[in-house]
Amino acid sequence: MPTPTSSREAILSAIRRALAVPAPKPGHHAGESEPQQEPQFENTFSILGQEAATSQKRTWLPPVGESWDEWADLFAANSLDLKTQWILCADEADLKTQLEKLKSENGWKKIGLHRGELTDLAAETLGLENLYVDGGYDAHELEKCDAGITQCDALVAQTGSILSTNKSAGGRVLSILPPHHVVIARREQLLPDLPAAFELMQQKYGDKYPSLMGFITGPSRTGDIERILVLGAHGPKKLTILCV
Amino acid sequence: MAIAPEKIEVPAGSGAAHDDNFHNPPEKPSAQFHHDADEKTADLRHRELIQSALGKYYVARAGKQSKFQNWGAARQTAAEVKWEAVGHLDQYLREFEEKITARGTKVFWASTEEEARDYIVGVIKDAGARRIIKSKTMTGEEIHLNAALEKEGFEVAESDLGEYIVQLREEAPYHFVFPAMHLSRGEISDLFREKLGTAATDSPEELTMIAREVMREKYIAADVGISGGNFAIAETGMISITENEGNARLSVSLPKIHIAIMGIEKVLPKMSDLALFLPMLATAGAGQALTGYNTLLGGPKQEGEIDGPQEFHVVLLDNGRTKLLADPEQRDALSCIRCGACLNVCPIFKNVGGHTYGTTYQGPIGSVITPHFKEMQTWKHLSSASSLCGACTETCPVKIDLAHHLLQNRRNAATQKPVWWEKWAMKGFAWFMNQPRLYRLALKLAPLAQAFHPLVKGRRLDPLYVWTAGREFPKVKRETFKDFWAKRGNLG
Ligand code: SF4
Numbered sequence: 247m248p249t250p251t252s253s254r255e256a257i258l259s260a261i262r263r264a265l266a267v268p269a270p271k272p273g274h275h276a277g278e279s280e281p282q283q284e285p286q287f288e289n290t291f292s293i294l295g296q297e298a299a300t301s302q303k304r305t306w307l308p309p310v311g312e313s314w315d316e317w318a319d320l321f322a323a324n325s326l327d328l329k330t331q332w333i334l335c336a337d338e339a340d341l342k343t344q345l346e347k348l349k350s351e352n353g354w355k356k357i358g359l360h361r362g363e364l365t366d367l368a369a370e371t372l373g374l375e376n377l378y379v380d381g382g383y384d385a386h387e388l389e390k391c392d393a394g395i396t397q398c399d400a401l402v403a404q405t406g407s408i409l410s411t412n413k414s415a416g417g418r419v420l421s422i423l424p425p426h427h428v429v430i431a432r433r434e435q436l437l438p439d440l441p442a443a444f445e446l447m448q449q450k451y452g453d454k455y456p457s458l459m460g461f462i463t464g465p466s467r468t469g470d471i472e473r474i475l476v477l478g479a480h481g482p483k484k485l486t487i488l489c490v
Numbered sequence: 491m492a493i494a495p496e497k498i499e500v501p502a503g504s505g506a507a508h509d510d511n512f513h514n515p516p517e518k519p520s521a522q523f524h525h526d527a528d529e530k531t532a533d534l535r536h537r538e539l540i541q542s543a544l545g546k547y548y549v550a551r552a553g554k555q556s557k558f559q560n561w562g563a564a565r566q567t568a569a570e571v572k573w574e575a576v577g578h579l580d581q582y583l584r585e586f587e588e589k590i591t592a593r594g595t596k597v598f599w600a601s602t603e604e605e606a607r608d609y610i611v612g613v614i615k616d617a618g619a620r621r622i623i624k625s626k627t628m629t630g631e632e633i634h635l636n637a638a639l640e641k642e643g644f645e646v647a648e649s650d651l652g653e654y655i656v657q658l659r660e661e662a663p664y665h666f667v668f669p670a671m672h673l674s675r676g677e678i679s680d681l682f683r684e685k686l687g688t689a690a691t692d693s694p695e696e697l698t699m700i701a702r703e704v705m706r707e708k709y710i711a712a713d714v715g716i717s718g719g720n721f722a723i724a725e726t727g728m729i730s731i732t733e734n735e736g737n738a739r740l741s742v743s744l745p746k747i748h749i750a751i752m753g754i755e756k757v758l759p760k761m762s763d764l765a766l767f768l769p770m771l772a773t774a775g776a777g778q779a780l781t782g783y784n785t786l787l788g789g790p791k792q793e794g795e796i797d798g799p800q801e802f803h804v805v806l807l808d809n810g811r812t813k814l815l816a817d818p819e820q821r822d823a824l825s826c827i828r829c830g831a832c833l834n835v836c837p838i839f840k841n842v843g844g845h846t847y848g849t850t851y852q853g854p855i856g857s858v859i860t861p862h863f864k865e866m867q868t869w870k871h872l873s874s875a876s877s878l879c880g881a882c883t884e885t886c887p888v889k890i891d892l893a894h895h896l897l898q899n900r901r902n903a904a905t906q907k908p909v910w911w912e913k914w915a916m917k918g919f920a921w922f923m924n925q926p927r928l929y930r931l932a933l934k935l936a937p938l939a940q941a942f943h944p945l946v947k948g949r950r951l952d953p954l955y956v957w958t959a960g961r962e963f964p965k966v967k968r969e970t971f972k973d974f975w976a977k978r979g980n981l982g
Contacts, residue, residue, distance in 0.1 A: 253599045253600060253601045253605060254599040256601055257599050257601055257754065257806075257808045257812065258580050258583070258584070260808070260812035260815075260816075261579045261580040261583075261754075261812055261815060262580050263816065264812055264815040264816035264821075265577065265578075265579065265580070265815070267816070267818045268577075268818065269573070269576075269577065269818040269819075269821040269822065270818070271570070271573065272566065272569035272570055272573050272822065272825075272888075272889050273566065273569070273889065302567075303564075303765055303766055305559060305560060305563070306558060306559055306560040306561070306563050306564040306567070306766070307558060307559065307564070307765070307766070307769065308557035308558055308559065308769075308779070309557075309559055324779070360796075379796055379797070380796060382796070382797075383796075383797075385710045385744060386710060389706065389710070404779075405769065405779045405780040406779070406780075407780055412795055412796065412797070412798065413795070416796060417743075417795065417796030417797040417798070418739070418742075418743035418796075418797050418798050419740070419743050419744060419797055422736050422739045422740055422743070423740070439765075440764075440765040440768065440769065440780075441762065441765045443765070444761060444762040444764065444765050445762070447761070448761070448762075453726070455726060455728070455786075455788050456788075456792070456795065457593070457787065457788050457789045457790065457791060457792045457795060457798055458742075458743070458785060458786070458787055458788075458798065459728075459785075459786045459788075460739075460783060460784055460785035460786055461768070461780060461783070461784040462782070462783060463778075463779070463780045463781065463782055463783070463784075464782055465782075466734070466735055466736035466782060466783075467734050467735065467782050468651045468652075468698055468734055468735050469546075469668075469734070469776070470650070470651040470652035470655070470668065470669070470670050470698075471651070471670070471673075471675050471678055471694040471697055471698065472539070472542070472543055472674065472675055472694065473542075473543040473544075473546045473547060473668070473671070474546075474694045476694050476695050476698040478698070478699070478702065479651055479698055479701075479702060479734070479735035479736065479737070480649065480651075480702055480705060480706075480709075480735045480736040480737040480740060481735065481736025481737075481739065481740070481782075481783070482736070
């Protein structure tokens with residue numbers, strides 16, 4: 247059923263009619279006695295060049311530090327706050343040890359995953375029953391997995407978030423349906439802040455964006471009952487990040 | 491709760507009473523407001539619940555906001571970005587439409603709520619679908635979507651925990667960000683026991699897990715997922731959804747059709763604008779650095795992708811927004827990102843509660859926009875539901891001057907249709923204040939008059955009835971300020 251052109255046109259022309267009368271800039275009221283000057287855009291990064299906009303935002307958002315170590319510390323602190331399990335692995339051997347530990351601690355029997363350098367390594371290490379989603383999957387079966395193991399596009403220190411897409415993390419559902427989401431990331435994937443995350447998306451995907459991109463910040467949560475925090479509302483109850 | 495005039499527009503005979511206050515018969519919105527406000531302000535249990543819930547929010551928000559290096563500059567910029575977006579709305583909407591359509595999304599423009607409802611029902615019918623999973627959408631509430639879907643015989647499940655709770659209670663959301671904030675865990679446990687047959691519990695964890703189990707099966711079985719959208723990105727043709735529970739992520743991923751409904755004002759020019767808007771929305775809305783899931787959707791499942799819906803529809807809703815746009819004084823109310831902060835700090839909201847407003851959007855922002863979206867004279871009473879303290883203006887992350895807009899609504903309502911007795915009362919007052927002798931005489935007589943006040947106090951005969959019914963009138967001093975000042979002058 248197409249939009250009746252009438253509604254589309256009606257809305258657009260109502261907008262144009264309405265906008266014929268300009269509105270005062272934020273911070274000013276209509277009818278103020280001071281002359282309405284032409285709007286200044288010194289702060290509006292929407293129309294600034296990307297670089298200038300990014301550096302401006304950085305001066306307002308929460309500080310992140312300069313070095314990788316500071317970012318890693320910040321990520322660890324944010325993870326604590328968010329109840330994300332953050333494990334910084336010394337090397338690949340350590341990653342394997344940590345995976346083994348997770349397996350026995352959580353009693354994993356079956357895992358869901360996608361093909362990828364790090365996830366393949368995990369599958370090999372764990373030696374469990376695997377459900378690969380790449381060629382399509384049955385949602386009921388995926389739900390029965392004890393964990394979903396994925397890669398990601400980046401980690402964001404500022405907010406303790408994982409940036410992932412349906413391309414990098416095995417589709418839309420793998421990271422959200424199983425009760426435990428495990429992300430394996432490379433050290434160089436740790437970014438300082440949100441502006442850097444958006445820059446990365448633009449550079450990496452140009453205008454060929456995957457149909458779903460997003461930030462995951464902590465395990466699924468709700469505060470809908472008396473504003474008391476409960477984890478695992480609909481998505482994973484546990485979130486583990488292994489950084490190697 | 492009671493949304494009387496809106497109720498008329500809802501398809502008749504719908505089984506559910508989502509938007510109805512079935513405890514009170516439909517009445518005039520202003521009468522309903524006064525009635526419910528009286529009741530709620532005297533309800534101490536309600537007050538305690540809200541204070542404790544909001545207490546947690548205040549602490550969390552202050553903590554997260556103080557992490558910003560410069561919240562003031564961030565706010566100014568956010569306001570300017572929305573001002574730019576709203577100021578060129580036609581241009582950005584067309585850009586959004588072009589970009590998102592190129593990726594296989596269907597965009598539908600709806601002037602009215604009927605058009606939006608009819609379109610959505612049509613899409614579902616055409617697909618032969620029956621089971622619908624919804625993630626939180628206030629625009630969906632605004633167009634009374636649930637009632638329309640249920641009337642068609644579709645099975646509709648609200649997946650957001652708070653929304654699910656109010657759906658089971660057959661009432662409207664109490665707060666557009668925290669829908670079930672007015673309920674205690676005991677009440678929720680009773681509700682689940684009655685409707686789902688689960689065992690009583692006073693653990694929020696266990697209650698959440700009950701809802702989780704119920705919903706799991708529904709996500710997988712659903713044919714259609716319906717969501718709202720917090721932002722529409724013109725530059726890249728995407729919508730952005732903010733949530734904490736993961737229910738939206740599931741609702742837009744598992745069913746084969748995804749329909750998103752958004753107001754036309756949700757546009758942002760660039761994707762990178764989100765680097766500011768996402769953390770600001772989370773901070774102001776819930777006291778979080780970033781909410782659990784922030785998801786950008788740029789189309790249905792694309793070639794080579796593993797999963798995702800085959801169809802993706804975006805409904806862009808006007809429903810009165812262009813009317814608000816046409817008022818340059820209050821146009822910036824369209825910059826609202828629906829964080830709910832203005833409700834959380836509003837002394838009126840905290841006392842009268844969300845349902846009393848009888849609107850989809852409660853609190854200060856609701857009081858500002860509802861008369862524009864609907865009708866000024868029927869909804870003007872909301873503009874008086876303000877102490878003019880300005881807490882809303884101060885808290886708003888996009889700097890909407892809500893307190894000022896409430897005053898403008900009052901002025902506009904009075905200019906549009908003056909109330910005769912108000913006019914005469916004001917004239918009388920102005921005359922009286924211009925009579926110094928009469929004024930002084932009245933002051934002298936006031937203590938005397940007050941001596942007789944107990945005879946009529948709190949009764950209809952009392953000229954100050956509305957005020958004194960629930961309060962003590964302060965004792966009038968024998969010595970007026972004028973006397974005091976004169977004496978002081980002599981001493982000095
Ligand atoms: S008016 Fe401002 S404070 Fe209120 S909901 Fe909208 S953005 Fe938030």
